[in-house]
Amino acid sequence: MGSKTVYGAGDQQLGSIIFISHGGGPWPLLKDPRHANLIDFFQEVPTLLISPQAILVISAHWEEDAPVVQSSPHPEMLYDYYGFPEESYRITYPAPGHPELARRISTILNASGIKSSLDSTRGYDHGLFVPLMLMYPDAIVPCLQLSLLSSLDPGQHMQLxxxxxxxxxxxxxxxxxGxxxxxxxxxxxxxxxxxIGLNQEFEGWLRNVMVSRELSESEREQQLVRWDDSRAARYCHPxxxxxxxxxxxxxxAGGPADRVVEVEYMERTASMYIWSTTD
Incomplete structure (x- = not known):
């Protein structure tokens, strides 16, 4: 799969939750050689995951004051980048949306005390279409997105x-x-x-937090809430x-990740975290 490191590969169940590092804008779709390892990962990672009937994406490229769920039956493309080659603005990913699931997610959030709404006009941003065009190029599986919160509060995102x-x-x-x-x-x-040292330091800290079985879930949550206490944190995430x-x-997921994959692209290391299906 190219330059990568895998932790906790074992004989795991297939993953139902994955955090991915999606690369620089549309470069993976333009076969940028700096993204070769990431392209390989995206093309092979579906073998580690369930065969889904629907895909819910929480993209770093959508922030709202309160959670918003994408509800269009046929989302258009949202080219939320600039300064890239012309062909990057002709990319299409015609996967259907899933309005029924969007309404149910909004209902679930509202019932939990988190006020949410639906957006029937927002298109697929590149946090969705870049990785999914490589992971699921047939564009058959219905997709939808859930926004981040503009508060950028880590605890609120865990509650979400x-x-x-x-x-x-x-x-x-x-x-x-993201x-x-x-x-x-x-x-x-x-x-x-x-x-490079700062990059590796933060990756090591994050990997330990996300996979350690020695941490209680309360301890893991506290470390994730205070993620920027790490010395290298603000270098890696201004x-x-x-x-x-x-x-x-x-x-x-509510627990440690089952598998971590670290991939080198653009001369940096970034990681992916996979949680297996529950019984």
């Missing part, structure tokens, strides 16, 4: 995940689409020993919107 935990009992693949490393300025600069889909995924 907890509120929709019942979806894990169904054949729904939940994807948190990145464990998201410093745009750093991507434009050559890595140094110091910056703004945390790309990390918060992980908090939602953890909230749904």
């Amino acid at each position: 995940g907890k509120a929709i935990r019942e979806l894990r009992k169904e054949n729904i693949l939940i994807i948190g689409s 990145s464990s490393f998201h410093n745009l300025r750093a991507f434009r600069e050559p890595p140094t020993a110091a910056t 703004r945390e919107e790309h990390l918060l889909p992980l908090h939602v995924c953890y909230g749904v």
Whole structure:
């Protein structure tokens, strides 16, 4: 699969929840050589996951004051990037939406005390269509998105995940689409020993928090709430919107990840976390 490191691979059940680092804009779809390892990962990762009847994506590229669920039956494309080659604005991913599931998710959130709403006009942003075009190119499985909260509060995002935990009992693949490393300025600069060290330090800290069986769930939650106490945290995430889909995924899962895959792209290391299906 290229340059990658896998932790906890074992004989695991297939995953129903995954946090992915989705790469730089549409570059993976343009076969950018700096994303070769990530492209390989996205093309092979479905073998680690359930065969879903629906896909729910929590994308780093959608923030609202309160949770909003995408409810269009046929979402259009939202090219939420700029300065890329012309062909990146002709990309299409014609997967159907899932209005019925959107309404149910909104109902579940409202019943849990989290006020939510539906958006029938928003299209698929690149946090969805970039990885899914490589993972599920046939575009047959219905997809929908759930927004982040503009508060960027990590505890609120874990609560958002907890509120929709019942979806894990169904054949729904939940994807948190962001990145464990998201410093745009750093991507434009050559890595140094110091910056590589900060990247690896944060990855090591995050991996330990997400997979350690020695932590109680209360301890794990506290560490995720205070994620920026890590010395390298703000170098890797000057703004945390790309990390918060992980908090939602953890909230749904309620326990440590079963598998971690670290992939090198654009001269940095980023990680993916997979939680297996429940019995």
